[in-house]
Amino acid sequence: MRNFIFLALLLLFVMPTNSQIYKWVDGKGKTQYSDQPPLSGISKNEKILDIHSSPKPANEDESITKDLMEKEREFKERRAAREETRNKQLAEAEMRKENCFRVQSNLDLLKNSERLSVPDGNGGVIDVDDQLRQSYMDEALKNIATYCQ
Known part of the structure; x- marks a missing residue:
């Protein structure tokens, strides 16, 4: 029973949330942001904002990969040097x-x-x-x- 309750609570907290953010300009010219769409007739200009992370450019991924590979190589060299010193x-x-x-x-x-x-x-x-x-x-x-x- 305890496992069932734990699993139910875990699923409750893990459930994906599908929220959107709306942006609109109200009648006074103020820009408004909300997670609920504006009431009809209030907004002049309504947009649904994409809050998901945008894909990174390919060259940025390559530079990150190169940095990670360089750091990993340096780490392996330091670890090998420490191990060699320890063995000595x-x-x-x-x-x-x-x-x-x-x-x-x-x-x-x-x-x-x-x-x-x-x-x-x-x-x-x-x-x-x-x-x-x-x-x-x-x-x-x-x-x-x-x-x-």
């Missing part, structure tokens, strides 16, 4: 997160392992003494400050 920021954030995890893991390894060996760069392995371990830990702390903010 997300990639950088992911890389920072990965580097932070890696550096923290290295620091934990340096702190918690009793005996540590690292490659010497010539295909061999060297044992890490306390002085070298401390320098690696200082470097790891610097990297943590850089990547883990």
Whole structure:
């Protein structure tokens, strides 16, 4: 029942109105406007005004279309630039997160392992003494400050 009442009210408000505006000059020479036609014999000059929007010239439609197409192209360019910037920021954030995890893991390894060996760069392995371990830990702390903010 509620739906029926709502639909009836909606149809009442949506019904198209077909109104006209009349223009005429009365006996005193005054121009009159009304939504009802003048009484017979009162008007000298009666016109029914067309209150509907007049069609726009073709060249105006073309210029509007061109403006809209230009605005749409600019909008798409701005949106693509924002999306590209956002993707770069997300990639950088992911890389920072990965580097932070890696550096923290290295620091934990340096702190918690009793005996540590690292490659010497010539295909061999060297044992890490306390002085070298401390320098690696200082470097790891610097990297943590850089990547883990």
